[in-house]
Amino acid sequence: xxxxxxxxxxxxxxxxxxxxxxxxxxxxxxxxxxxxxxxxxxxxxxxxxxxxxxxxxxxxxxxxxxxxxxxxxxxxxxxxxxxxxxxxxxxxxxxxxxxxxxxxxxxxxxxxxxxx
Numbered sequence: 001x002x003x004x005x006x007x008x009x010x011x012x013x014x015x016x017x018x019x020x021x022x023x024x025x026x027x028x029x030x031x032x033x034x035x036x037x038x039x040x041x042x043x044x045x046x047x048x049x050x051x052x053x054x055x056x057x058x059x060x061x062x063x064x065x066x067x068x069x070x071x072x073x074x075x076x077x078x079x080x081x082x083x084x085x086x087x088x089x090x091x092x093x094x095x096x097x098x099x100x101x102x103x104x105x106x107x108x109x110x111x112x113x114x115x116x
Contacts, residue, residue, distance in 0.1 A: 011092075011093045011096065012093060012097075014089070014093075015089065015090040015093040015094075017065070017066040017067070018066050018067065018068060018086060018087070018089075018090040019090065020066070021062055021063050021065075021066035021068055022068075024059070024062075026049065026050075026051055026055070026056075026059050027059045027062060027063055029049065030045055030049070030056070030059055030060065030063065030069075031063065031068060031069075031082065031087075033045060034069065034080060034081060034082040035082055038081070039072075039079045039080060039081035040079065040080060041077040041078065041079055041080075042056055042057055042060065042077075042078055042080070043077070045060070045080065060080055066086070067083060067086040068082065068083055068086050068087065069081065069082055069083060070083055
């Protein structure tokens with residue numbers, strides 16, 4: 001395997017937990033709320049989530065394991081915030097994949113147009 005491919009494979013492996021975590025609709029909604037509203041307590045995140053507070057807690061733990069959220073305590077409240085650096089890293093991975101496919105399609109287009 002070339003060095004470039006091994007670096008790309010390592011980037012994708014690093015980003016895979018992020019994509020897996022965001023693949024769940026409830027977790028995606030939680031991330032969207034944290035992105036739009038800023039840090040929120042579990043109680044606030046549970047409002048309108050359509051699942052129990054206990055389920056929200058489990059989803060937040062999955063997001064934390066993927067490196068997408070972090071929590072702090074403010075008095076008796078556990079406040080969750082989004083780790084935008086982890087999302088940015090995943091976005092860069094998607095950009096690299098898109099660039100790869102763009103280059104591949106450009107080569108295919110050039111090859112097909114040569115035979116005309």
